[in-house]
Amino acid sequence: MPSISNKPDKLDSLSVDRKTLKATGLRATDQRAVILDIILQGGGHLDADEVYRRARQKHPLISLSTVYRALRSFKNHDLVEEMHFDEEHHHYEAKSNKEHHHLVCLKCGKVTEFQSSISGYIKKNVPQAKDFEIVGTEVRLTGYCPECRAKQ
């Protein structure tokens, strides 16, 4: 029987992250486990600086370049996806098997996910896409979210 703990599953999820890292062929350092955890638990759409800010709470000595290096490494190993919601930053989210896309509010910046098989629609309806080997579909709708529309 494992020891009793009143803490949430922080240690557990970090040890899962360690396993994920090893399984992916990366070293299971504290920093990378923390960074991976933040992205997996973080609800997606975090930019590098936000990851850095959250990571420092758990691991105060972590450096920004470690965050960048980890994110790039995770991206290359298909653990996370890099998105481009605005022109200034990259945003990162956990790789998901379900095709989903994003609505970006131009006023408040909020990002809303939705699922839709747009790539299927495109493959069926776009002749130019026939000869292309499509590996990624990024759909980004911009506009104004219900809240911002109401406020104005």
Added chain:
Amino acid sequence: MPSISNKPDKLDSLSVDRKTLKATGLRATDQRAVILDIILQGGGHLDADEVYRRARQKHPLISLSTVYRALRSFKNHDLVEEMHFDEEHHHYEAKSNKEHHHLVCLKCGKVTEFQSSISGYIKKNVPQAKDFEIVGTEVRLTGYCPECRAKQ
């Protein structure tokens, strides 16, 4: 009767550009006429540096900041659109009234346009988009173009 010229329509297109600029409320400087011309004739998908390189051929003293300022101004006045094909640069293309999207080859970087009313499809099929006021639809398919697939 206008004077005879064996040149192509360079002067003509530049003077059209001047008219466009004035009609838009901008000053018709040589630099801006050249920049606008490059984008209008350039087949789209140029980044700021490429515009700069081409502009220097016609107007050697032009500066990079002038290019950036012109592009921003054109964008704000809806003469051009700013696109995000990759993470590093902005790309600019002439504003078109027809909805079109892009296939980006991950190998050679070539960008292929296609037309498709994806926004219509999304408005019909995505509940989250119902309450959103959509002003822009950017679809970016990544993959490998027929040429690169053949070579490999």
Added chain:
DNA sequence: TTTGATGCAAAACGTTTGCACCAAG
């Protein structure tokens, strides 16, 4: 013991800005 990961500082990158000047209106 090997090699990937780290922290720091410095550099690189695309882009923007302050300023004095110029030129279109």
Added chain:
DNA sequence: CTTGGTGCAAACGTTTTGCATCAAA
């Protein structure tokens, strides 16, 4: 004349890199 546009250099914010050190395997 007025005001928007220009060129230059310097600044900006984000991301990358060189290097010596560290620690996972």
